[in-house]
Amino acid sequence: xxxxxxxxxxxxxxxxxxxxxxxxxxxxxxxxxxxxxxxxxxxxxxxxxxxxxxxxxxxxxxxxxxxxxxxxxxxxxxxxxxxxxxxxxxxxxxxxxxxxxxxxxxxxxxxxxxxxxxxxxxxxxxxxxxxxxxxxxxxxxxxxxxxxxxxxxxxxxxxxxxxxxxxxxxxxxxxxxxxxxxxxxxxxxxxxxxxxxxxxxxxxxxxxxxxxxxxxxxxxxxxxxxxxxxxxxxxxxxxxxxxxxxxxxxxxxxxxxxxxxxxx
Numbered sequence: 660x661x662x663x664x665x666x667x668x669x670x671x672x673x674x675x676x677x678x679x680x681x682x683x684x685x686x687x688x689x690x691x692x693x694x695x696x697x698x699x700x701x702x703x704x705x706x707x708x709x710x711x712x713x714x715x716x717x718x719x720x721x722x723x724x725x726x727x728x729x730x731x732x733x734x735x736x737x738x739x740x741x742x743x744x745x746x747x748x749x750x751x752x753x754x755x756x757x758x759x760x761x762x763x764x765x766x767x768x769x770x771x772x773x774x775x776x777x778x779x780x781x782x783x784x785x786x787x788x789x790x791x792x793x794x795x796x797x798x799x800x801x802x803x804x805x806x807x808x809x810x811x812x813x814x815x816x817x818x819x820x821x822x823x824x825x826x827x828x829x830x831x832x833x834x835x836x837x838x839x840x841x842x843x844x845x846x847x848x849x850x851x852x853x854x855x856x857x858x859x860x861x862x863x864x865x866x867x868x869x870x871x872x873x874x875x876x877x878x879x880x881x882x883x884x885x886x887x888x889x890x891x892x893x894x895x896x897x898x899x900x901x902x903x904x905x906x907x908x909x910x911x912x913x914x915x916x917x918x919x920x921x922x923x
Contacts, residue, residue: 698813705813799920802839803830806878807912810898819869821898824907825876826865830914837862839882839921846877873898884921 805828813820827843829836843864847855857866873896882888897911 702813799918800839802836802917802919804828804836804915804917805830805912806892806894806915808894808896808910809907810910811907812898819871821870821872822867822907823870823896823898823910824865824867825878825894825896826863827878827880828863837864840864841881841883844879844881846879848874848876870896870898882919882921888919888921890917890919 806825807828808823808825810824811822813822825845827837827840840862842858842860845857845859845866847857847868848870849855851868859866876894876896878892878894880890880892882890892915894913895911899908899910
């Protein structure tokens with residue numbers, strides 16, 4: 660009998676358990692280190708993307724600053740249109756990321772009231788599709804919308820670790836009330852100046868930003884038609900700290916109802 664076999668025969672149950680616990684502790688430490696490394700890589704990627712976005716904006720601004728006005732004298736309007744397109748492009752990508760993770764979500768969602776994640780995924784996707792057969796009503800109309808926000812939390816020590824998306828969606832499946840909205844203006848916290856007032860012109864009327872704390876967002880909904888109807892809604896941005904890090908989750912939703920006189 661060799662020394663290894665003798666050692667195995669003489670080892671106690673307590674010693675075996677201790678060895679197992681030590682191995683588990685080592686594995687946990689390695690997993691934690693790897694997770695921190697991945698989070699740091701994710702943060703570095705985010706920083707690079709942000710720098711590239713700033714560079715793109717700077718190139719556009721610099722290009723138009725060196726241009727002479729064209730015949731119509733509207734070089735500034737062209738510049739502003741390009742910058743708005745950059746903002747919309749970012750919002751579409753952020754919402755796409757949110758939708759991609761909805762079906763994988765395992766954390767229980769808090770809502771006021773809240774449908775389950777699969778139903779929300781289906782409804783929000785439908786909101787992005789324009790119903791060609793839908794004919795808007797005119798006159799006195801009852802409209803119901805859901806206003807909510809998702810949040811994705813990073814394990815990074817960076818204080819801007821909360822990535823949130825505020826959105827407006829239909830309250831009922833098969834009823835596209837978003838077709839009545841012309842645009843949504845978001846009024847953010849003053850810390851977002853000079854970009855604290857943002858206009859969104861296309862469905863699903865979502866806005867995505869990074870931040871560090873909760874605050875009240877004012878949404879001004881402009882409705883289509885010759886009545887120039889607009890109304891303000893207040894949404895308390897919820898950054899639920901109990902959700903799973905790295906997964907975009909619905910943090911809060913509220914139902915808003917309007918009875919409006921519209922003439923499309």
